[in-house]
Amino acid sequence: MEINYNEEDKYYLAKKKVENIKGFYGNLASFIVVNTVLLVVNLLTSPDHLWFYWPLMWWGLGVLFHGLKVFEILPTLGKDWEERKIKEIMDKEKENKNKWQ
Structure with a gap:
């Protein structure tokens, strides 16, 4: 993303x-x-x-x-991980919203 x-x-x-x-x-x-x-x-x-x-x-x-x-040396602590997690949460929310409509 x-x-x-x-x-x-x-x-x-x-x-x-x-x-x-x-x-x-x-x-x-x-x-x-x-x-x-x-x-x-x-x-x-x-x-x-x-x-x-x-x-x-x-x-x-x-x-x-x-x-x-x-200094974003560990990938689990860096921005990429945050962005992936945000996208994952947003996708779940969208999926749940679509499921109940």
Whole structure:
């Protein structure tokens, strides 16, 4: 299903993509700063018991998936999947509507 966008729609979609990328970089920067602080706190307070890697690992996983979605690397998270799902739902609605008329 090919959608023809006018210039205003293209601008809106590009602006939304830039906002998503900006949000990812904000998340990544927070991840780096906070986990660096956690590493320092862990090493200064209890160097014999390392715990900093737990938030590093789980938040890192979240950052990874956020990046995959924003940069549309995984097909299940990208625009193509969204458009296919929208078409599927619209077709089902049309089929159901025609069935009851």
